[in-house]
Amino acid sequence: MSTSTVDRVAVDAAPAAARVRRPQVVAVELRKMFDTRSGFWLMASIAIASLLATAAVVLWAPDEAVTYSTFATAIGVPMAVILPIVAILSVTSEWSQRSGLTTFTLVPNRGRVIAAKAYCSVAIGVVSMLLAMAIGAVGNLVGPALAGVHRVWDVSVQEALLIVLANVLGLLVGFMLGVVIRSSAGAIVAYFVYSFVLTAMAGLLASTQAWFRDLQPWVDFNYAQTALFDGSMTSTQWAQLGVTSIGWLVVPIAVGIWLVMRSEVK
Amino acid sequence: MIKVEALTKRYGGFTAVDDVTFTARPGRVTGFLGPNGAGKSTTMRVMVGLTPPTSGTATVSGRHFADLPNPGLEVGVLLDASAQHAGRTGREILTIAQRTMRLPARRVDEMLDVVSLTDTEASRRVRHYSLGMRQRLGIATALIGDPEVLVLDEPANGLDPAGIRWMRDLLRGYADRGGTVLLSSHLLHEIEVIADDLVVIGNGRIVSQGTKAELLSAAGCFVRAADPQALSAALAAAGISAFPGGDGAVRADADPELVGKVAFSAGLPLLELRPADGAGLEEIFLELTSDTQRDGAAA
Numbered sequence: 264m265s266t267s268t269v270d271r272v273a274v275d276a277a278p279a280a281a282r283v284r285r286p287q288v289v290a291v292e293l294r295k296m297f298d299t300r301s302g303f304w305l306m307a308s309i310a311i312a313s314l315l316a317t318a319a320v321v322l323w324a325p326d327e328a329v330t331y332s333t334f335a336t337a338i339g340v341p342m343a344v345i346l347p348i349v350a351i352l353s354v355t356s357e358w359s360q361r362s363g364l365t366t367f368t369l370v371p372n373r374g375r376v377i378a379a380k381a382y383c384s385v386a387i388g389v390v391s392m393l394l395a396m397a398i399g400a401v402g403n404l405v406g407p408a409l410a411g412v413h414r415v416w417d418v419s420v421q422e423a424l425l426i427v428l429a430n431v432l433g434l435l436v437g438f439m440l441g442v443v444i445r446s447s448a449g450a451i452v453a454y455f456v457y458s459f460v461l462t463a464m465a466g467l468l469a470s471t472q473a474w475f476r477d478l479q480p481w482v483d484f485n486y487a488q489t490a491l492f493d494g495s496m497t498s499t500q501w502a503q504l505g506v507t508s509i510g511w512l513v514v515p516i517a518v519g520i521w522l523v524m525r526s527e528v529k
Numbered sequence: 530m531i532k533v534e535a536l537t538k539r540y541g542g543f544t545a546v547d548d549v550t551f552t553a554r555p556g557r558v559t560g561f562l563g564p565n566g567a568g569k570s571t572t573m574r575v576m577v578g579l580t581p582p583t584s585g586t587a588t589v590s591g592r593h594f595a596d597l598p599n600p601g602l603e604v605g606v607l608l609d610a611s612a613q614h615a616g617r618t619g620r621e622i623l624t625i626a627q628r629t630m631r632l633p634a635r636r637v638d639e640m641l642d643v644v645s646l647t648d649t650e651a652s653r654r655v656r657h658y659s660l661g662m663r664q665r666l667g668i669a670t671a672l673i674g675d676p677e678v679l680v681l682d683e684p685a686n687g688l689d690p691a692g693i694r695w696m697r698d699l700l701r702g703y704a705d706r707g708g709t710v711l712l713s714s715h716l717l718h719e720i721e722v723i724a725d726d727l728v729v730i731g732n733g734r735i736v737s738q739g740t741k742a743e744l745l746s747a748a749g750c751f752v753r754a755a756d757p758q759a760l761s762a763a764l765a766a767a768g769i770s771a772f773p774g775g776d777g778a779v780r781a782d783a784d785p786e787l788v789g790k791v792a793f794s795a796g797l798p799l800l801e802l803r804p805a806d807g808a809g810l811e812e813i814f815l816e817l818t819s820d821t822q823r824d825g826a827a828a
Binding site: 281282283284287288290291294295298299300301302356360361362363364365367368369370371372525527528529 | 595
């Protein structure tokens with residue numbers, strides 16, 4: 264076996280210079296979010312949905328409502344659906360499409376891959392929101408001119424940032440479901456249950472049960488986020504957002520990553 | 530070099546891999562043989578860190594796979610050619626591997642060339658690939674980092690005869706240049722042609738291992754006489770175990786010279802006498818794994 268020892272010295276020298284590094288992994292994961300047809304159209308749908316929402320406001324909104332906040336609200340609806348799906352698919356496609364077999368063999372440090380997916384998802388979320396707001400701004404340049412009303416810029420920078428934050432949190436819920444469930448269909452269904460069914464049920468419970476009405480802001484992550492759309496946050500509201508995010512994001516993401524590290528990739 | 534030591538993997542009460550120990554050496558092609566569900570793929574997944582073992586270790590070039598700084602440059606892995614995102618093009622899949630390993634971009638074209646995928650094919654999405662094309666792409670992904678060690682699970686699956694010949698030459702050349710090749714297959718003929726060493730596994734346990742020459746010589750020879758009963762009796766009298774080999778032939782656990790002498794001294798004219806290496810591996814395979822076969826070993 265002396266030859267193998269000699270071989271190894273030669274082999275060791277080369278790869279040491281070319282370790283897999285974090286920037287590579289992040290760049291590759293970002294690329295993987297765009298390089299399939301479904302991925303490409305998912306990203307394109309962010310711009311397309313923003314354009315459609317903007318056009319709808321220009322065409323159909325009553326004249327007095329053609330203000331920037333109407334555009335921002337209209338654009339926010341598709342974003343709240345698309346961005347979590349971006350985060351979900353970036354994680355779950357490794358399992359559902361089984362590309363994880365290659366990904367996790369080339370980068371055995373799974374935590375590094377998952378972290379890269381998280382960075383890329385958040386970056387795409389922020390860029391998408393800025394793009395959507397820019398498209399809405401164009402709508403607000405054109406719309407009032409066509410309607411013959413005054414142009415109203417009624418969203419402050421702070422309000423805009425809070426809206427971006429709300430959408431990034433929604434995206435992180437998608438990411439959380441992705442790492443916990445690791446199946447595209449399952450995670451997407453779970454997201455809709457979370458954002459529509461749970462919201463409706465919590466609303467019903469709050470309207471009928473007094474004890475839950477007081478508790479809701481401290482346990483319902485969706486509800487705690489709605490304050491972000493009101494333009495300003497009290498310190499209590501920040502505290503509620505922080506507390507609910509522990510139960511709905513921090514703990515489940517930690518569990519999900521633990522599962523990802525330990526699970527078998529088949 | 531790949532070293533697997535006392536490797537065990539249990540799923541609940543089911544033991545998929547049971548105390549498996551073997552070494553795949555540099556400069557040799559090691560064939561990993563076993564019936565379906567014998568534990569070949571599980572063993573290979575443990576080797577490359579995709580499945581945590583219950584106990585035991587697997588090391589590549591003396592290190593755990595997870596500790597390799599850039600695994601793609603040291604170990605080429607193809608576990609399942611169909612495990613790719615169907616919406617990516619072949620070229621894109623290679624590009625992802627190339628970028629992850631920080632290789633020069635020209636490696637992608639070089640690899641497409643090596644596995645004979647044309648530019649048109651490479652720009653098609655993998656969804657539209659035949660299994661043979663997926664295997665070629667998988668081989669390209671495994672080879673792109675120019676690794677010292679190859680771990681291939683059923684790489685000949687879906688390849689046409691020309692493709693199988695190509696793969697054989699490729700792996701032979703690879704081992705001849707000092708590389709370590711471990712390939713699993715249930716295509717016995719394929720393994721027999723290409724492998725230098727064999728590891729036979731059944732029900733998660735190693736049932737036999739050694740060089741191909743050792744295992745095949747243990748297979749004895751085929752002998753056929755006009756009177757099979759008399760031949761069997763003569764062989765039994767000489768203390769040579771013999772098994773019916775179909776078509777009136779007998780497979781004897783001895784070398785042809787001894788069997789010929791026994792037949793001669795018994796005055797039995799022989800119709801055929803040859804070493805059992807032609808169908809030998811299949812015989813060994815069925816015999817060694819007969820306890821673990823689903824369909825029973827028809828002798």
